[in-house]
Amino acid sequence: MPTLLTQHDVADFDAWRAVFAGHQDNRRAHGATAHHIYRDGSTVVVLTDFPTRAAIEAFLADPALVRVSAAAGFLAPPVTRIVDPVDVEVY
Template identity: 30%
Template sequence: MPAILVKHAVKDYDSWKPYFDNHDSTRNEYGSQGYRLFRTAEDSNDLVMVFDWDTMEDAQKFLEESDLKDVMEDAGVIGEPEIYFLEEIESKLPEEPLA
């Protein structure tokens, strides 16, 4: 499944998060299949997100055609995000969650 990895800093995570949550319906319209959200251990405002996408083409359309840039600016994203288009080649997950 295609994925997008996005890394960026925000002014304040608690202020940023509602914008992220409210943008979920737009991501879904463009083919998002879910996400994982991380913060770095060093800075709670330094975020990394991995989004699963239905197709790489739809992921590209989302980045180019949606209101993402405006939402990111309004939400307090600092600087230009790092964006990587990923194609999974292998995955190994535990059969049962580790206790």
């Protein structure tokens, strides 16, 4: 299952989180099955699982994402990558 890795710096984490939460139905409409949020100060990393690469590409091309990004308070354009799991081990 491919994962969309998104990293961005935000001006206000709580404001960003509210915008992110408000976009959940759109992520689900594109097939997203889960997300994980990591934070280090103003840097936020989000891993979002999708069933296929095509679903991720469709999500990234959705015009709604541009509108949400404008409201999210990014300090710089986000960096995105599509990654595939190679190994998972639970300790």
